Amino acid sequence: MTARPDAPLKVTGSATYALDNLVDRAAHGFLLLSTVAHGEVASMDVDAVRSAPGVLGVYTPFEPLALHPVTSPLLGPMWLPLQDTNVTHHGQPIGFVVAETFEQARDAAGLAAVTYEERQAATSFADGLASAVDAQPAASEAPPSLSVLADGVASIEDALDASDVTIDATYETAPQNHAAMEPHSAVAVWADGELTVYTGNQASHLVAADLAGALGLPADAVQVRNPVVGGAFGGKATSMPAVLAAAAARELGRPVKAALTREQVFTATANRPATVQRIALGARRDGTLAAVRHDSWSSATPDLGFIEPTSHGTSREWYRTENLAISQKAVPLNIPPATFMRAPGEGPGSFALESAIDELAVALAMDPIALRTRNNSTAPPGEDLQWSSKHLDECFEVGAARFGWERRSPDGRVEGDWLVGMGTATAMFPGLRFPATVGVTLHADDTATVAASGADPGTGLLGVLGIVGAESLDLDRDRITPLLGDSRLPPGGLSGGSTATASAGSATMVAAGTVIEQLLALATAPDGPFHGREVGYADGSVHALDDTDRAPMTFGEVLRSTGRDSLGATGTTAPGEEMAKHSFGSWGAQFCEVRVHRLTREIRVSRLLGVFDAGRIINPQAARSQLMGGMIWGVSAALHEGIEFGADGRVTNRDLADYLLPVNADIPDVDVRFVEHPDTLLSDLGARGLGEIGLVGMAAAVANAVHNATGVRVRRIPIRLEDLLED
Numbered sequence: 001m002t003a004r005p006d007a008p009l010k011v012t013g014s015a016t017y018a019l020d021n022l023v024d025r026a027a028h029g030f031l032l033l034s035t036v037a038h039g040e041v042a043s044m045d046v047d048a049v050r051s052a053p054g055v056l057g058v059y060t061p062f063e064p065l066a067l068h069p070v071t072s073p074l075l076g077p078m079w080l081p082l083q084d085t086n087v088t089h090h091g092q093p094i095g096f097v098v099a100e101t102f103e104q105a106r107d108a109a110g111l112a113a114v115t116y117e118e119r120q121a122a123t124s125f126a127d128g129l130a131s132a133v134d135a136q137p138a139a140s141e142a143p144p145s146l147s148v149l150a151d152g153v154a155s156i157e158d159a160l161d162a163s164d165v166t167i168d169a170t171y172e173t174a175p176q177n178h179a180a181m182e183p184h185s186a187v188a189v190w191a192d193g194e195l196t197v198y199t200g201n202q203a204s205h206l207v208a209a210d211l212a213g214a215l216g217l218p219a220d221a222v223q224v225r226n227p228v229v230g231g232a233f234g235g236k237a238t239s240m241p242a243v244l245a246a247a248a249a250r251e252l253g254r255p256v257k258a259a260l261t262r263e264q265v266f267t268a269t270a271n272r273p274a275t276v277q278r279i280a281l282g283a284r285r286d287g288t289l290a291a292v293r294h295d296s297w298s299s300a301t302p303d304l305g306f307i308e309p310t311s312h313g314t315s316r317e318w319y320r321t322e323n324l325a326i327s328q329k330a331v332p333l334n335i336p337p338a339t340f341m342r343a344p345g346e347g348p349g350s351f352a353l354e355s356a357i358d359e360l361a362v363a364l365a366m367d368p369i370a371l372r373t374r375n376n377s378t379a380p381p382g383e384d385l386q387w388s389s390k391h392l393d394e395c396f397e398v399g400a401a402r403f404g405w406e407r408r409s410p411d412g413r414v415e416g417d418w419l420v421g422m423g424t425a426t427a428m429f430p431g432l433r434f435p436a437t438v439g440v441t442l443h444a445d446d447t448a449t450v451a452a453s454g455a456d457p458g459t460g461l462l463g464v465l466g467i468v469g470a471e472s473l474d475l476d477r478d479r480i481t482p483l484l485g486d487s488r489l490p491p492g493g494l495s496g497g498s499t500a501t502a503s504a505g506s507a508t509m510v511a512a513g514t515v516i517e518q519l520l521a522l523a524t525a526p527d528g529p530f531h532g533r534e535v536g537y538a539d540g541s542v543h544a545l546d547d548t549d550r551a552p553m554t555f556g557e558v559l560r561s562t563g564r565d566s567l568g569a570t571g572t573t574a575p576g577e578e579m580a581k582h583s584f585g586s587w588g589a590q591f592c593e594v595r596v597h598r599l600t601r602e603i604r605v606s607r608l609l610g611v612f613d614a615g616r617i618i619n620p621q622a623a624r625s626q627l628m629g630g631m632i633w634g635v636s637a638a639l640h641e642g643i644e645f646g647a648d649g650r651v652t653n654r655d656l657a658d659y660l661l662p663v664n665a666d667i668p669d670v671d672v673r674f675v676e677h678p679d680t681l682l683s684d685l686g687a688r689g690l691g692e693i694g695l696v697g698m699a700a701a702v703a704n705a706v707h708n709a710t711g712v713r714v715r716r717i718p719i720r721l722e723d724l725l726e727d
């Protein structure tokens, strides 16, 4: 096993993604989407659809697929398509047409005659700001607004007024689509009342539970498989196409494939909200922060389903300050639903906070790293819980030396026609763990499997299971087969919240320990080869501790001598009481150099460096890739990416030609470094999450570099050329 066991499959095109599962007699489904942003479907004439060539089934709000309400433990109530006539956004699923071929289903869907009772649609975030409502930030139990004030300070305004130097600015970030390479899709197959679904997702056992609930089946009647997933980033925690495919397959008595087109992914799945954030910082002359105020607005659906937790994800925790006030509001709009997207909160939040810190450094005429170091926190403001392990200063030290930060001038430098600037920012992401169960099985041929239901959406978790399994079993890696992506495997390895390595890795250690104990018990049982001996385990073998002349036996030999093919155990870990004694977070220092053309204002990123403190690094190759991918996403957020809406609520750039993503020509060499300090307070493994932190802070580092190069402060991303043109 290599650190990326799935890589050969992926680079040779032989990986089997959901839709690559070729099943006999599969029918093909196509989604029909709303063409208004708000109202009711008044009527749907589908006679022409029904009589079109190859059509097998037509499902609408008037002839729906029978589904039961489902609430997911992580995400709350799941939106189920076609259950009512309400339309809350343009491009919402309102029909599902199944035919012999995909093309027939698509063509037939176009024949539907739909009328609407339209209602006034709210589509402008800017217009809605004035009537924003308090809203619960996602993934937080905190109230929307909270403050921590020093004794004797009456309000954050007083603390700001009393500061020697203040800055106060408003920042904007664009909504984004996950844009995973594999669009959302599913293949559903029924046999004897049991359902198998192939669908890319982030945790096969959770999607299986959703499906069982929606279809009214016992949990063990559903199997979800996703051994390879073409990217998820928070957008595949649930699978709407799986629900449609499974329900239609049951109606039609044959397998159904449901695939969203790239255009449909932008409106029929969920996105990252737009944000507006106002930040005021107050500092003493020496740079000590005295007051931090961070007010956030997130775009949202009318039910306020997901609110981007920008201030809660950043200013709440990052800096030492005596006075802190944050708030969260939402603007309900008739736009596609929102959900978690890689570094939800921390991503857009860090653009605002880390731009503001840079602005404060300019106002203080202080080096931006020195300002950050001066305000380094040992615990979140107002809380006693110290960070379990935090080496942010070291990240900045290592990074500054490596990047040549001492060559940075406060006014950038000029090289021919290019204005060159350097920027930096802090990155942080909470260190979390979820409950996880992993199975470890020893086989008679002296190989072992390490298995969990979850998913490796490209993160490297498969390699992590193999590496931790090999280490815990004291075996060469090439004797380990890691398995993921089957809901019938032990329930662990959920890929979300940057938790999978710490969660599934520590469960792997427990499972390996248990299976070794069981092996030793088997070896010393009355019919075992080491009966009556003291035994130990090392190097994949059982050996007698009290008779060193006795030859060790590999575990395969022990299994064969006792007539067994295999021996398996599961290990379960969950965050326990010790987690309540510390605060946990991964940290990083981001660096960016940009070159802005003096005349055209073209912006080229010329160097990127990220130095990260994420505990012990288990799978260095995959970890570097994860962080590099995140850093590139940060550049994309700063310079390329953003969903755009027309006044009618239509997404105007819903494909990968118009929704700009960086390509190789946009990205220089990316330098990723670690300062490695195992965090054994989070788990015995010592690893903390690193899946999301790579993008945190990077957009600010880019914007700060642009300011350093040009003197222009851009507070709205993505940055456009025209933002840098002089009037």
Ligand code: MOS
Binding pocket: 202, 233, 234, 235, 237, 340, 341, 342, 343, 344, 495, 496, 497, 498
């Ligand atoms: Mo990721 S946004 O934690 O699924």
